[in-house]
Amino acid sequence: MLKKTKTRELIKNLLKNSSSPLSAQDIFNLLKDQNITLSSIYRTLDTFYKNNIVSKESSHDNTIVYSISGDNHKHYLECKICHKTIDLGFCPYHKVNEQIFKKHKFLVNEHNVIIYGICDNCNTTTTK
Numbered sequence: 001m002l003k004k005t006k007t008r009e010l011i012k013n014l015l016k017n018s019s020s021p022l023s024a025q026d027i028f029n030l031l032k033d034q035n036i037t038l039s040s041i042y043r044t045l046d047t048f049y050k051n052n053i054v055s056k057e058s059s060h061d062n063t064i065v066y067s068i069s070g071d072n073h074k075h076y077l078e079c080k081i082c083h084k085t086i087d088l089g090f091c092p093y094h095k096v097n098e099q100i101f102k103k104h105k106f107l108v109n110e111h112n113v114i115i116y117g118i119c120d121n122c123n124t125t126t127t128k
Contacts, residue, residue: 002051007036011044012068015054020076020085021065021114057114069110079119088115 002008010031015022022030024045028038045066048054054066060078067074075088097108 002047002053006034007040008044008048010034010036011041012048012053015066015068018067019087021057021059021067023059023063023065025063026065055110059114060116075113075115077115077117077119079122080116081118081122084119084121085114086119 011027014027014030024038024041027041027045028036031041045054045056048066049056052069055069056064056066059065060080060083075091075093077086077088078084093108093111093113097111100106100108
């Protein structure tokens with residue numbers, strides 16, 4: 001069990017309430033009035049990752065972004081044009097994980113996915 005600190009609680013709550021994954025810089029910008037250094041945010045995220053509290057993945061520009069781990073994990077759709085992020089609302093990989101286990105006897109216990117494409121607004125704009 002990790003010791004509760006103000007910084008850890010602020011970062012965890014911010015990630016829990018976020019509608020999309022956040023980078024360390026995003027967190028720093030959102031918490032700038034809390035006097036938390038960027039290095040403290042990186043250390044906290046590293047600790048969270050090592051303790052399976054957060055998951056990390058690469059965004060469209062290869063920036064590492066973080067989200068809360070757990071049964072309520074999320075998958076996102078990200079527009080390659082405007083970079084709008086949409087919570088998919090479900091996990092499309094549960095069946096795939098079962099098939100992987102049946103075929104390879106490999107138990108998938110974590111996955112991170114951002115699906116890239118073009119959102120409806122950008123698709124409409126580019127086809128006009």
